[in-house]
Amino acid sequence: MTAVTSMTREQKKELGRIKRRSWLISYAMILPAIVFLIAFVIYPTISMFIMSLYFGNAMNPYKRFQWFKNYSVRPDFWVALRNTAEYTGMALVLVMVLSILFAQWMYKSRKLNNVAQTVFFTPHLVAGVSAGFIWSWLMSSQPYGLFNTVFNALGLSSVRWLDDSSTAMFSIVLMNTWKSVGYYCLIIMSAMKSIPTEIYESARLDGSSSIKTFFKITIPMISPQLFFLLITITTGSFKVFDSVRIMTGGGPGDATRVLSMYIYDYAFERNNTLGYACAAGILMMLMMVAVTVFDFGFVEKKVHYQ
Amino acid sequence: MIKAIKNYFVQPGWGLQLLSDIIKILLMLAFIFPFYWMLVTAFKGYTESMAVPPTLFPKVWTLEGYRSTFNSGLNILNYAKNTVLITTAVIALQLVIMVPAAYAFAKREFPLKGLWFGIVLVAFMIPLQLTYIPVYLRMQDLNLVNTLWPQILPMGADAFGIFMLRQSFKQIPDEIIESAKLDSAGEIQIMTRIMLPMCKSAMVTIAMFSFIGTWNAYFWPLVMTRNESVRPLTMAVEKLRDVEMGIRWNSLMAANTLLVVPILIVFIFASKKIIEGFAYRGMK
Numbered sequence: 001m002t003a004v005t006s007m008t009r010e011q012k013k014e015l016g017r018i019k020r021r022s023w024l025i026s027y028a029m030i031l032p033a034i035v036f037l038i039a040f041v042i043y044p045t046i047s048m049f050i051m052s053l054y055f056g057n058a059m060n061p062y063k064r065f066q067w068f069k070n071y072s073v074r075p076d077f078w079v080a081l082r083n084t085a086e087y088t089g090m091a092l093v094l095v096m097v098l099s100i101l102f103a104q105w106m107y108k109s110r111k112l113n114n115v116a117q118t119v120f121f122t123p124h125l126v127a128g129v130s131a132g133f134i135w136s137w138l139m140s141s142q143p144y145g146l147f148n149t150v151f152n153a154l155g156l157s158s159v160r161w162l163d164d165s166s167t168a169m170f171s172i173v174l175m176n177t178w179k180s181v182g183y184y185c186l187i188i189m190s191a192m193k194s195i196p197t198e199i200y201e202s203a204r205l206d207g208s209s210s211i212k213t214f215f216k217i218t219i220p221m222i223s224p225q226l227f228f229l230l231i232t233i234t235t236g237s238f239k240v241f242d243s244v245r246i247m248t249g250g251g252p253g254d255a256t257r258v259l260s261m262y263i264y265d266y267a268f269e270r271n272n273t274l275g276y277a278c279a280a281g282i283l284m285m286l287m288m289v290a291v292t293v294f295d296f297g298f299v300e301k302k303v304h305y306q
Numbered sequence: 307m308i309k310a311i312k313n314y315f316v317q318p319g320w321g322l323q324l325l326s327d328i329i330k331i332l333l334m335l336a337f338i339f340p341f342y343w344m345l346v347t348a349f350k351g352y353t354e355s356m357a358v359p360p361t362l363f364p365k366v367w368t369l370e371g372y373r374s375t376f377n378s379g380l381n382i383l384n385y386a387k388n389t390v391l392i393t394t395a396v397i398a399l400q401l402v403i404m405v406p407a408a409y410a411f412a413k414r415e416f417p418l419k420g421l422w423f424g425i426v427l428v429a430f431m432i433p434l435q436l437t438y439i440p441v442y443l444r445m446q447d448l449n450l451v452n453t454l455w456p457q458i459l460p461m462g463a464d465a466f467g468i469f470m471l472r473q474s475f476k477q478i479p480d481e482i483i484e485s486a487k488l489d490s491a492g493e494i495q496i497m498t499r500i501m502l503p504m505c506k507s508a509m510v511t512i513a514m515f516s517f518i519g520t521w522n523a524y525f526w527p528l529v530m531t532r533n534e535s536v537r538p539l540t541m542a543v544e545k546l547r548d549v550e551m552g553i554r555w556n557s558l559m560a561a562n563t564l565l566v567v568p569i570l571i572v573f574i575f576a577s578k579k580i581i582e583g584f585a586y587r588g589m590k
Contacts, residue, residue, distance in 0.1 A: 022414070022416070023416045023417060025414075025493050026410045026414045026415075026416035027416060028406075029406035029407055029409060029410035029414070030406070030407045030410045030411065030422055032402075032403045032406070032407065032462075032463070033403050033404060033406075033407035033426075033463040033468060034407070034422055034425060034463075036403060036459075036462040036463035037425055037426060037429040037463050037465065038425065040437065040441060040459070040460040040462070040463075041428075041429040041432050041437055041465070042425065042428065042429060042432075043440070044436070044437035044438075044439075044440035044441050045432055045436055045437060047440035048436055048437070048439060048440055051439070051440070058442075058443065058446070061443060105326070105330070106330075112327060112330065112331075115334070116330055116333075116334055117581070118577050118581065119334045119337055119338060120334070120337055121581055121584070122337070122338070122341075122570070122573060123337065123340070124584070125518055125522075125569050125570075125573055125580070126522070126566050126569060126570075127521070127522035127523075127524065127540055127565055127566070127569075128522065128524060129522070129524045129540045129543055129544060129565070130344075130522075130540075130543070130562050130565050130566045131340075133543065133547075133558060133559075133562055134340045134341075134343065134344050134559070134562065135340065137343070137344075137347065137555050137558075137559065138340060138343060142356075143358045144355075144356050144357060144358050144359075144360050146343065146360055149358075149359050149360055153359075178337065178340070182337075183584060186581060186584060186585050187585060190585050235433075239433055239434075239435055241435070241525050242524045242525055246544065260435050263435060264529070267439050267529075268529070274439070277439060278439060281435060281436050281439070282436075284433075284435065284436070285432070285433065285436050288433065289431075292431075
């Protein structure tokens with residue numbers, strides 16, 4: 001510090017020049033990224049909120065200002081919300097339970113487990129469109145549908161899968177579970193592998209049963225990752241679109257019409273309803289924020305960090 | 307006796323192990339089966355694809371499915387070209403935009419750094435479902451809707467990618483940069499000669515995420531385009547369903563293989579790297 005204070009005015013000027021030059025270079029480095037993020041993420045979010053206050057369509061979004069009228073919820077919004085909640089609930093239970101079971105089942109380093117890990121992960125890489133079509137084909141309720149052929153061979157009666165409003169949503173969840181369980185299992189597994197083996201050793205010496213060890217040691221030790229899964233699966237389920245559009249298109253009836261399809265319909269497929277779509281989008285984001293905040297506020301307190 | 311049973315479950319004997327392994331292998335086959343079913347359906351004739359009961363293995367291998375895909379009136383090659391162009395452009399654009407930004411956030415000091423990084427943080431939390439309507443409207447204003455740009459430009463800066471790259475730049479010790487500066491290396495030289503080679507692994511991971519994400523993209527092209535000539539392969543597959551005579555599953559699955567097989571090939575060659583990348587993304 002003394003060196004700085006004893007600097008001559010010339011030296012200070014020179015230092016300032018170098019500093020400014022360095023700042024300029026830094027700004028040049030971040031500028032493109034910031035410009036892109038503002039133009040394609042931040043600005044559209046604000047714009048979406050403003051449009052949600054107007055009556056209009058894609059040609060002219062600002063026909064008439066009407067405050068929060070678009071936020072007065074319509075009956076079909078409740079349907080979409082209920083469907084989304086139904087999807088989210090089923091996906092959460094199925095994916096969480098299965099990925100924990102799979103991880104527990106495969107976490108020992110063995111040749112077979114490494115292969116299994118790769119195999120279970122593969123569907124995660126495939127396009128939602130492709131996966132949706134393959135499963136629609138497997139689940140076809142025509143006589144040549146493969147799942148029903150297998151069911152009939154086992155003496156079970158045929159299921160109408162995607163064509164029945166009571167099974168359609170579950171069928172989509174089933175497909176997406178196949179698609180994502182390998183990925184979530186991977187995260188749980190790397191968390192399990194980081195648990196020190198001494199802990200298991202001492203639990204075993206204390207005569208703890210494996211079921212007790214699992215619930216008293218493994219689950220608490222991986223709770224940060226479980227927490228991550230909870231948030232990722234919930235917010236991911238709120239956004240589900242590709243597989244629903246491919247497999248059922250929202251049908252039969254409105255049985256699988258989820259929030260993101262509702263927004264899409266009102267934005268592009270109907271006239272003068274852009275404001276509704278924007279309002280629903282804002283509501284969806286608020287719900288995602290609420291879930292995240294809720295999780296951080298309440299669930300995280302129960303999460304044990306080592 | 308009870309203790310013996312307990313010990314048995316802590317350290318399962320070979321019988322249980324065998325049972326567990328058999329179930330595991332069966333489950334692996336079940337997971338792979340949808341892909342198998344796609345492939346064999348693609349090589350079945352139209353009549354055989356609808357046979358009751360379905361044949362597990364095609365009686366006659368035929369390219370009929372592929373032929374009807376390419377003769378469906380859809381310009382499949384053009385869709386495929388779009389997919390390849392968009393994917394390549396997105397990867398290139400992302401690297402050019404994100405690498406310098408991540409480097410500056412990791413290793414340089416400048417005024418308002420916190421504020422700018424805050425923008426990245428906020429952007430990270432906003433879903434595509436929220437941004438597409440305004441982005442589409444602007445693209446429409448700019449007369450870009452019938453070009454590939456709406457599918458490339460909005461993907462230019464990915465907030466998560468900036469995070470991840472920043473993390474790997476941070477792991478490079480400052481001393482290396484300092485000593486390079488003493489050797490009078492310029493900013494650009496430091497970046498290209500020292501930083502980039504040391505972060506190659508992170509960059510490959512980022513490029514891989516972009517490749518998978520863009521190649522598989524369906525929602526974004528659906529909302530950004532109004533013209534078949536600029537649409538990617540995912541939308542061609544969807545389009546094949548809407549043919550007049552009802553779905554021809556063999557043709558649909560043939561088109562599907564064009565979408566799935568490149569991804570599977572990449573995965574076969576880089577499965578370790580890809581799995582590590584995804585695990586890392588989950589842990590962050």
